[in-house]
Amino acid sequence: MAIRKELMDELNERRAAASVGGGLDKLEKRHQKGQLTARERIEELYDASSFQESGMHVNHQTAELKGKALPGDGVITGIGQIDGRPVAAYSQDFTVSGGSLGRMHAQKICDMMDTAANLGVPVVAINDSGGARIQEAVHSLSGYGQIFYRNVAVSGLVPQIAIIAGPCAGGAAYSPALMDFLIMTRKNSQMFITGPDVIKAATGQEAPIEQYGTAQAHASVSGNIHFIAEDDKHALEIARKLLSFLPLNNMQDPPHNIPTSIALTKDEGMNDLVPEGTKAALDAYKVINRLVDGGDFLEVMREFAKNLVIGFARIEGMVVGILANQPAYKAGTLDVDSSDKGARFIRFCNAFNIPIVNLVNVPGFMPGLAQERAGIIRHGAKMLFAYSSATVPKISMILGKSYGGAYLAMCSKDLGADFVYAWPTAEIAVMGAEGAVRIIYRKEMEAAEDPKAKEAELIARYRDEFASPYQAAENNMINDVIAPSETRSTIAMALRLSLTKRVTRPPKKHGLIPL
Numbered sequence: 001m002a003i004r005k006e007l008m009d010e011l012n013e014r015r016a017a018a019s020v021g022g023g024l025d026k027l028e029k030r031h032q033k034g035q036l037t038a039r040e041r042i043e044e045l046y047d048a049s050s051f052q053e054s055g056m057h058v059n060h061q062t063a064e065l066k067g068k069a070l071p072g073d074g075v076i077t078g079i080g081q082i083d084g085r086p087v088a089a090y091s092q093d094f095t096v097s098g099g100s101l102g103r104m105h106a107q108k109i110c111d112m113m114d115t116a117a118n119l120g121v122p123v124v125a126i127n128d129s130g131g132a133r134i135q136e137a138v139h140s141l142s143g144y145g146q147i148f149y150r151n152v153a154v155s156g157l158v159p160q161i162a163i164i165a166g167p168c169a170g171g172a173a174y175s176p177a178l179m180d181f182l183i184m185t186r187k188n189s190q191m192f193i194t195g196p197d198v199i200k201a202a203t204g205q206e207a208p209i210e211q212y213g214t215a216q217a218h219a220s221v222s223g224n225i226h227f228i229a230e231d232d233k234h235a236l237e238i239a240r241k242l243l244s245f246l247p248l249n250n251m252q253d254p255p256h257n258i259p260t261s262i263a264l265t266k267d268e269g270m271n272d273l274v275p276e277g278t279k280a281a282l283d284a285y286k287v288i289n290r291l292v293d294g295g296d297f298l299e300v301m302r303e304f305a306k307n308l309v310i311g312f313a314r315i316e317g318m319v320v321g322i323l324a325n326q327p328a329y330k331a332g333t334l335d336v337d338s339s340d341k342g343a344r345f346i347r348f349c350n351a352f353n354i355p356i357v358n359l360v361n362v363p364g365f366m367p368g369l370a371q372e373r374a375g376i377i378r379h380g381a382k383m384l385f386a387y388s389s390a391t392v393p394k395i396s397m398i399l400g401k402s403y404g405g406a407y408l409a410m411c412s413k414d415l416g417a418d419f420v421y422a423w424p425t426a427e428i429a430v431m432g433a434e435g436a437v438r439i440i441y442r443k444e445m446e447a448a449e450d451p452k453a454k455e456a457e458l459i460a461r462y463r464d465e466f467a468s469p470y471q472a473a474e475n476n477m478i479n480d481v482i483a484p485s486e487t488r489s490t491i492a493m494a495l496r497l498s499l500t501k502r503v504t505r506p507p508k509k510h511g512l513i514p515l
C-alpha cells in the first residue's frame with residue numbers, strides 16, 4: 001500500500017501555489033527593492049527547518065473578492081525555534097493583495113497569538129501591509145480590534161516584538177504600538193496614523209513623510225520605535241538577539257548562564273575611566289563596555305533621549321537590564337523623554353524577571369520652562385513609580401553626581417534598591433555644589449576679599465560636608481563605597497546573591513502609573 005499519487009500531487013501543488021504568494025513576478029519585485037519576501041523573512045528568523053506553519057491553505061471568505069485566490073490570506077503564521085527555543089510569529093505578505101488585513105488574515109494572527117499565550121512563548125510580528133482590506137469592510141476593522149485585544153491580553157505574559165518592514169499605516173500602527181519592542185527597517189518602511197495627503201487635506205499642513213513616518217523619525221523624534229535596522233535581514237537579526245536576553249514568558253527567569261563562582265578580579269582600567277576634574281564627563285558607554293561580558297551590550301532606543309542609556313547585557317552570565325545616565329548629553333539630566341524611556345524599560349524588565357542595574361550620574365531633573373510645561377512632574381514620576389513597583393533585583397552604582405529628586409528617581413535604597421554602591425567620586429546631595437554654596441554660604445561669599453578663591457574653598461567644604469559618599473554611607477543609605485576597579489565583581493556578586501529575590505505585595509487590580 002502506498003498513498004495515491006494524485007493525492008500527493010494535489011498536496012504538492014497546493015503547497016507550491018501557497019509558497020509563491022502573489023506570484024513569482026511580485027516576489028521578484030520585492031528583491032529588486034532590497035526586501036525579502038514574507039516567507040524568506042520567516043526562514044531568516046527561525047532555526048533551519050524548525051518553523052511549523054499553520055493556515056497555509058486558508059483563503060479569504062469574501063464574496064466581494066469573487067473567487068480570487070489570496071494564498072494564506074496574505075499572512076504566514078506559525079511557530080518554530082529560535083536558538084532552540086519556541087517562538088510564534090506572523091509575517092504579512094505584501095504580494096497578496098498588499099498584505100491587507102481581512103477577516104481570515106486577522107483570524108490567523110489571533111490564533112497564533114492565542115497559541116503563544118497558551119504555550120507561553122514570545123511573539124514576533126512582521127508587519128508589511130496596506131492596512132484594513134477595503135473589500136472586507138467592517139470585518140477588517142473588527143479583525144484589528146481582535147488583534148489589539150490580544151496584544152493587551154498577552155502584554156506582560158510573553159514578550160512581543162514587532163518588525164515594521166513595509167507600510168504600517170492608520171489604525172494598523174496600533175498593534176506594534178501595543179507590543180514591547182519595535183524594530184523598523186531604514187528603507188522601504190513607513191508608519192503613521194495619517195499620510196501627508198490626509199494631513200494636507202485636513203489641516204493645510206505640509207508634512208513630509210521623512211519628518212514623521214520613517215524609521216529615523218520614529219527612532220529619534222517620536223520615540224515610537226526601539227531599533228533601526230539597515231534592512232530586513234538586520235531586523236530579523238536584532239529580533240533574534242533581543243530574544244537571546246529574554247525569558248519565553250513571565251513565569252520563567254531570563255536565560256542566565258548562572259555561574260557557580262564569580263570572578264572577583266579587579267579591573268584597573270575602570271579606574272582610568274574616571275575623568276580628572278569634576279567638569280569632565282564620564283562616558284556611560286565606556287563604563288558599560290567594561291562592565292558587561294565581552295562588551296556585548298544590546299542598546300535599546302539608542303537615538304532617543306540620549307541622556308539615558310538603556311539596554312540588555314550579561315554580567316558574569318546573568319542577564320541584566322542596564323540604565324545609565326549619560327553626562328555627555330543634556331548633562332545626563334532626567335527630562336520628559338528620558339523618564340518615559342527609562343520607566344518603560346524598567347517595567348519591561350520587571351515584567352520579565354530581568355534584574356536591573358543602574359549606573360547613576362545624574363545632576364537632577366532637567367530645569368526649564370519647556371520641561372515644566374511639558375509635564376516633567378508627571379513624566380518624572382513615572383521613574384519613581386516604575387522603580388518603586390519593580391520587584392526584580394535592583395542594584396544601583398553611583399558613579400558621580402546624584403542630586404536631588406533624581407537621586408531617588410535613579411533608584412536609591414528608599415525606592416527598594418537591594419544594593420547601592422558608590423564610587424569615591426560620588427556626590428550625593430540635595431543639589432550641585434555651585435548652586436548650594438550660594439544658598440548656604442552666601443554671607444561668607446559676600447564678605448570675601450577674593451570671591452573666586454572663597455567659592456572654590458566653599459565648594460570643597462560643601463562636597464566634604466554635604467555631598468560625600470561617606471556621609472551617605474555613615475547614614476546607611478548605601479551599602480559600600482568601592483573602587484571603580486571593583487565595579488564588575490561587586491555587581492556580579494550582588495546579582496548572584498539576589499537571584500532568589502521574592503517579593504509579595506497586596507493584591508490589587510493595578511497601580512496608577514502617571515501616564
Ligand code: HXC
Nearest residue numbers: 097098100129130131132133134135144167169170171172
Ligand atoms: C485592499 C489593498 C489595500 C487595502 C493595497 N491593496 N492596500 N487591497 N485593501 N487596504 C492592494 C492593491 O489594490 C494592489 O492590488 C496591491 O495591494 C498592491 O498595492 P499597490 O497600491 O499597487 O502597491 P504600492 O504602490 O506599493 O502602494 C502600497 C500602499 C498603497 C502605499 C500600501 O497600496 C495604499 O496606499 N494602500 C491603501 C492604504 C490604506 O489607506 N489602508 C487603509 C488604512 S486605514 P493588486 O491586485 O493590484 O496587486 C486602516 C484602518 C485600520 O488600516 C483601522 C484599525 C483600527
